[in-house]
Amino acid sequence: MPQSETRNRRFVLAERPKGEPDDNTLRLETGDVPTPGAGQMLLRNEYLSLDPYMRGRMSDAPSYAPPVELGEVMVGGTVAEVVRSDVKGFEAGDWVVAFGGWQDYALSDGKGVINLGKNPENPSWALGVLGMPGLTAWAGLTQIGAPKAGETLVVAAASGPVGATVGQIGKILGCRVVGIAGGPEKCAHVVDTLGFDACIDYKAAGFPEALKDAVPDGIDIYFENVGGAVFDAVLPLLNTRARVPVCGLISQYNATSLPEGPDRLNLLLGAILRKRMTFRGFIVFDDFGHLYPEFAREMSAWVKDGRVRYREDVISGLEQAPSAFVGLLRGEAFGKRVVRLSD
Amino acid sequence: MPQSETRNRRFVLAERPKGEPDDNTLRLETGDVPTPGAGQMLLRNEYLSLDPYMRGRMSDAPSYAPPVELGEVMVGGTVAEVVRSDVKGFEAGDWVVAFGGWQDYALSDGKGVINLGKNPENPSWALGVLGMPGLTAWAGLTQIGAPKAGETLVVAAASGPVGATVGQIGKILGCRVVGIAGGPEKCAHVVDTLGFDACIDYKAAGFPEALKDAVPDGIDIYFENVGGAVFDAVLPLLNTRARVPVCGLISQYNATSLPEGPDRLNLLLGAILRKRMTFRGFIVFDDFGHLYPEFAREMSAWVKDGRVRYREDVISGLEQAPSAFVGLLRGEAFGKRVVRLSD
Incomplete structure (x- = not known):
């Protein structure tokens, strides 16, 4: 079912999931394309970003952001084209980055929307290495990880958009960088294409021992995206004064009870005390949004130079978004998962 | 058995304790007073400091400092008088702060020893508010807690030398300060004498609810000295961006297995992530020793002005040290516990 010029498809939250989201979690509805009022613009979403944080928004457990209400369109970052505009600074044909949600069309008053111009190169990258995941990687590593040349940096979810970027920045800053990823194909990519010093397959037998062997000097910085068994293997290897930016815990998002x-x-x-470690959680725009200009300048240059590489995992069609999101939480994405909405 | 001028009593580590130290842990030995060689001085210990960290030194589990070897004198901070000296800057009759250990006499080459002069006022305070516990409180609160006026600070072990000092500094810096202590007598002291805004008795029924009622705006800084059930009550009350200096976990030091x-x-x-909190462990001299001069200047002035008050719990006689130490770990000390060695 392709995008239409007159009808708007949208996924609304139908039911709060217990555990993994299923067919009852989201409901596909179809309605008219909305009409922008004064001071508004109409956006046609071209790409929808799928990100682990969305699982939290489906739940009404206390969190840093309010949940999506039942019956509301599921939230999400999008790259969109402006169809028509009554917002200063935006005109028809402009590409933008917005929070357009899981739907074909969205209205916006321009707040928080970034204009990419008429002919952006790789517009969808603004949902990844040049956008929220990139800023997450850059800010979490530099502001909390505080890497020094020669230190050992371990990165979970190393083939994902945040982990891949963290590790490549770590290499630029002179760290020894060890990734953790699921399966030999992802690990090969992490080492051969992204240039990490090593990558350990957490699904393989003997994972904790393999990780230990890969960090003979221990771990000075662990960029946490995962939790669970991966963290269990990391914890005994953390060095005195280690820094742990806590960015995500994807292994736990579908958990329905404590282990x-x-x-x-x-x-x-006790480990935090004895090893004098720092654990710090962060939410990128709330904590580090003010650093966006510095990030954008530095990261754009690195991407242009080829010092930071980026892999996308493009899913075709809005109707695939729910299953693609469940797969993301299962670790099935290989690179930054985005949904291409238009044909 | 009083101090002798010719014999040296010393407690050596006889056996590594499993759980709480007992009569077999330390052994009292008596030998000759040691003779200082060239470049050494002989110290007669007047006060021995008892501190929770000593439990860790009795154990050979991995920690930030090497354990005391079996048969060696138990380590400890002391205030001593110089008997005779071949060390520049020290002469007979000087009072000093040193690491003289659990014994009557110690030799020193002067390294790390602070000279208090011939007639110090309250020399034993150099083991408390003006020494290691004071620096621990001051540095942990200011460097990790980063308090701002109007914030809520919760302090565990609030009648102990570290907690009492943390809370009083918090008041000076404009925080709302809530202490946690064991029993009504300690709680009354914390509020009436130390000037905390409130103090909650963790031994009383309904402790978690009472703590919650005492922090209507949640907790911005929690100075952790305790762990266990006290931390369990604190965790749900911590605010977004809370800071938790992890200074000690006294409830856990005698634990022989995980709960x-x-x-x-x-x-x-997950709580660290969602609430974007910072947990940081520290060991005072390793992390903040360089701040000692600033601490000493500020704290001396506060003590002199009466803005920071200090309570000691003086035990008489070296032979009482082992049981006094066990009592300290049980929470029986009321104020800074020191052992008076001379008559």
């Missing part, structure tokens, strides 16, 4: 004991909460506090 | 499940390790990581 069985023993209870290791005080064990973690 | 039963469920396993809340990922729950803690």
